[in-house]
Amino acid sequence: MRLFPAARGAGVAAVPDRGGLVPLTVVRAATALTAVLLGIVVWNGSVWVVVPVAVAAIAAVLPSIGLIFVSLLLLVVAYAVNMPAGSPWLLVFVAGLHAVFVLYVLLLHLPLRGWVSVAAVRELVRSFLRVQAMAQPIALLALWVGDAGQSLPVVAVGVAAFCWWTLRLAVRRP
Amino acid sequence: MARAGTGRSPVEALALILVLVCIVAGLVAGRPDAVALAAPFALLALAGRAAPGGGEEPPVRISTDPRTQGSRLRLLLAPSAAGGGPSGGLVATTLAAPGCPPDALVLRSDEECPLLVRAPLSGEADVLSYGAAGFTADLAVSSPFAPAPPVRVSILPPIGEPLARPVSRRLVGLAGTHASRRAGDGGELRSIAPLQPGDALRRIDWRATARRSADQDRLMVRRSFADAEASVLLVVDQAHDLPSSTADWFTAGPRLSAGSLHTARAAATTVAASFVAGGDRVGLDDLSGTRRALRSAGGARHLEQIRVRLAVTSVVPRRRRGRDPVPPQGSVVVVFSAFLDAEPARLLRLWHAQGHLVAGVDCVPPLVHDATTTAQTQAVPLTQLRRHLLLEDLGKEGIPVFSGASAVVGVAADAHLPDRGGPDLETGLRLMARQSSRHGGGAAQGAARRPGRADDGRTP
Incomplete structure (x- = not known):
């Protein structure tokens, strides 16, 4: 094989000398997979599902603000357009969109290759669950409000319950 | 990563835009569940507003x-x-x-x-x-x-196996393990002569007295050659660092692979360690003239100084010096160079003409011919040809040049060394030591055979 000076890998990369590390490739694959699964759900039965799948895959490998925005926009708008009101998929989408957003943001400033420690992943999951502890009740409340229609007492009770839950989480947060 | 420092980051703006998109989509569709999709993004944007950013120092x-x-x-x-x-x-x-x-x-x-x-x-x-x-x-x-x-x-250069120590015939030191040509305290017999004022009584050779002074009117003393240490000047040519891969000859940038400068460091350290271990004095200088020469001295601490000085040796273009380095009198001068230009050869000739025992060490490592372009593949043999001619001229003038690649740990003895006919460093120094001891020993033996001429002319 003919090697050119610019193409010759002259150096040897620095590698971590310990266990408990997840390659960034796995994180990218997980990001793309999550986005693709969400896209398949909302674009079910349409050939246009190729678009969000392709965008999600590219955004996971070469993340940029524009691609991340387009990828999330394709999911959000498609959910609003394609999913029926009051669908229980809302809970999955609130978690999924949040997860995709966090993973995209994590990958945004990182080089193509690398590692994430398991402890860091655990910390990310813990923080994710903390945010979801507030987001999921909001989603439940939205579903409840959507089912209740114009019932003012139900909405008032739901909002009061959400405020109490938020306040409780805020007070307990270190 | 939404908020960096005090300004609003693109990520925070992205979260806010997604919040707006969700709210607008929900309002347009009349669906609160679509608005609920904005909840995590809104929470993240709020968290980014509340918390302060970090400092400028790397964490x-x-x-x-x-x-x-x-x-x-x-x-x-x-x-x-x-x-x-x-x-x-x-x-x-x-x-x-x-x-x-x-x-x-x-x-x-x-x-x-x-x-x-x-x-x-x-x-x-x-x-x-x-x-x-x-x-x-x-x-x-x-x-x-x-x-x-x-x-x-x-990284300090490694110390290889001890090498032979050729020494000059004009040793000037006062202590050491080599026999000089001066009379004095030492182990090598110089002559047996009648006792004279100033001779130590412990040097009286009673057997020789009984044998040579039949009337017992003269006492014979054994005289010896003075022991002396050798002085060695190591000169490193740091103008070039020729990598083993010929393709790397034409690329710029940082490189960690071994080159001629590493060979020079390793060979110079091994030579210095060999001489210092024998009680000799070693000095260090460079052809670029960027730093003051390390004066000639001995001892383990001085060897560490030499290794440290060699470790910090990097490629420095050769500058015009006011005067050429002056080796100590009666010293062995060893020049470590890639011999890509005539300057090292000129200095070797100069010091050889001044009577120093000189040797060159060719530091070009075993080459891997992987140059790619036509110009490169033509430039490599031309460079080698120039080196070959320089080394051949030195050989014709009786200046030995050894291959220093053998001093590098990991280079196999049968590795493809650059196209030159010189022996490796170990063999070359051994041959040189044998020749110098033969010459020195001959002089000593000659002096021993001519005791009358060496002493006071009174032959017993």
């Missing part, structure tokens, strides 16, 4: 770890004492080894991680560039990416 530092693994150097990535990242979060460190694309390492802010990097075989080099950014676990707040000074290491 991690990388230090060298004394434990090494083979040819790879072990470093330790640890949280910085004056870390600039958000507390209790994550740290993303970007690592870039020379000639490699960058890698990322995301750790918890209190985690440590050992790293293995490739280190130079000898000398000083930046082995790793890095920078880091800290961020909270929800990625809402981040400190700006802070680059850190690269990790620079200095």
Whole structure:
């Protein structure tokens, strides 16, 4: 094989000398997979599902603000357009969109290759669950409000319950 | 990573835009569940507003770890004492080894991680560039990416097996293990002569007295050659560092692979260690004239100074010197060079003409011919031809040039050495030592055979 000076890998990369590390490739694959699964759900039965799948895959490998925005926009708008009101998929989408957003943001400033420690992943999951502890009740409340229609007492009770839950989480947060 | 420092980051703006999109989509469709999709983004944007950003200092530092693994150097990535990242979060460190694309390492802010990097075989080099950014676990707040000074290491050149020690015939030292041509205290017999004022009584040779002074009117003393230490001047040519890969001859940038300068360092260290171990004095100079020469001295501490000086030797263009280096009188001069130009050969000729025992060490490592372009493949044999002619001229003038590649640990004896006919360093120095001892021994034996001429003319 003919090697050119610019193409010759002259150096040897620095590698971590310990266990408990997840390659960034796995994180990218997980990001793309999550986005693709969400896209398949909302674009079910349409050939246009190729678009969000392709965008999600590219955004996971070469993340940029524009691609991340387009990828999330394709999911959000498609959910609003394609999913029926009051669908229980809302809970999955609130978690999924949040997860995709966090993973995209994590990958945004990182080089193509690398590692994430398991402890860091655990910390990310813990923080994710903390945010979801507030987001999921909001989603439940939205579903409840959507089912209740114009019932003012139900909405008032739901909002009061959400405020109490938020306040409780805020007070307990270190 | 939504908020960096005090300004609003693109990520925070992205979260806010997504919140607006969800709200607008929900309002247009009349669906509160679509509005609920904005909840996590809104919470993240709020968290980014509430928390302060980090400082300008990198939140991690990388230090060298004394434990090494083979040819790879072990470093330790640890949280910085004056870390600039958000507390209790994550740290993303970007690592870039020379000639490699960058890698990322995301750790918890209190985690440590050992790293293995490739280190130079000898000398000083930046082995790793890095920078880091800290961020909270929800990625809402981040400190700006802070680059850190690269990790620079200095590897002392290795000491090889002891080599033979050729010495000059004009030894001027007063203590050592070599027999000089001067009369004095030593182990080698110079003559047996009648006792004279000033002769030590312990030098009286009673057997010779009984044999030669039949009337017992004269006492005969044994006289010896004075012991002396040799003086060696090592001259390193640091104008070039010729890599073993011919393709690397034409590329710029940092390189950790072994080149002619590493060979020069390793060979010079081995020669210095051999002479210092024998009680001789060793000095060090360079052809570029950038630093003051290391004066000639002996001892283990001086050997460490030589190794340190050799370790910091890097490629420096040769500048015009006011005067050529002057070796100590009666010293052996060894020039370590790649012999790419005429300057080392000129100095070798000069010192040879001044009566010093001189030798050159060709430091070009075994070559791997992998030049790619036509111009490169033509330039390599031309360079080799020029070197060949320079070395051949030196050989014709009786100046030996040895191959220094054998002094490098890991170079096989049957490796493809550059096209020159000189012996390896060990063999060459052994031959040189044998020749010099033969000449020196001949002189001593001659002097021993002519005691009357050497002493006072009174032949017993």
